[in-house]
Amino acid sequence: MATAPRDRLRYSNVAIVLHWAIAALILYNLASGLLRPLLPAGFFQFHVSAGITILLLSVVRVAWRLTHRPPPMLAMKGWERGLAHAVHFLLYAAMLIVPFSGWALVSAKPPAGSPGAAWSAAHPPASHDPAPSAKPPRPRGPTMIWAVVKLPLLAPVNTIGREAEGVPAQRALRARIETFHMLGGWAMLALVLLHVAGALKHQVLDRQRELARMGLG
Known part of the structure; x- marks a missing residue:
């Protein structure tokens, strides 16, 4: 039995599930990261877990x-096709790079039990809080993924602070990674908005079945 044209334009079930799972996690991380000061404290709790999951699902x-040819693109102008390819490529890159930078950010601390960790605890970074707490910060345990799996830290970043003299360099690197991660989040938001705008343009203005290609409708 021949495949109907509308079926040939639809992505595979695996691609659709991956698309919407990654999309949901990206929206959560954009909200919990970029809007963190405005949201309830607990909203950020699973930011790292979602980021690592985005990274793993993006690799898949x-x-x-x-390894699987996608369905042909809908009819569109040449510049629209070029823009769509560029946005998709940059989205794929962002889905790998931004979560990986978050992983590096989590790893940018002295290894537990090392001389650097002891020195860092005795010499915390200068705080900009006008009313810092008199209580010393509680030592943090390992970072857990969805409270189940321990996140392995990236050794090249983590071991910089193994010795006390390496901690200042590690803190400077952490600040740079944090800036990159934040800018990456804003770039991801811009790409997501472009992607959604393009899909809605084809669906609403061009009256094409764009959303059906990803299982909607």
Whole structure:
């Protein structure tokens, strides 16, 4: 039995599940990261877990994309096709780079039990809080993914602070990674908005079945 044209334009079920799972996690992390000062404290709790999950699912999605031909694009102008390809490429790159930078950010601390960790606890970074707490900060345990799996830290970043003399360099690196991660979040938001705007343009203005390609409608 021949495949109906509308089925040939639809992504595979695996691609659709990966698309919407990653999309939901990205929206959560954009909200919990970029709007963190405005949201309830607990909203940020699973930011790292969602980021690592985005990274893993994106690796699976890239592998699936490289081994399975996607359906043909809908009819559109040349510049629209070029823009769509560029936005998709940059989105794939952001889905890998931004979570990885978050992983590096979490790793940018002295290894537990090392001389650097002891020195860092005795010499905390200068705080800009006008009313700092008199209580010393409680030592943090390992970072857990969805409270189940311990996140392994990236050794090249983590071991910089193994010795006391390496802690200042590690703190400077952490500040740079934090800036990069924040800018990456804003870039991700811009790409997501472009992606959504393009899909709605084809669906509403061009009256094409764009959303049905991803299982909607």
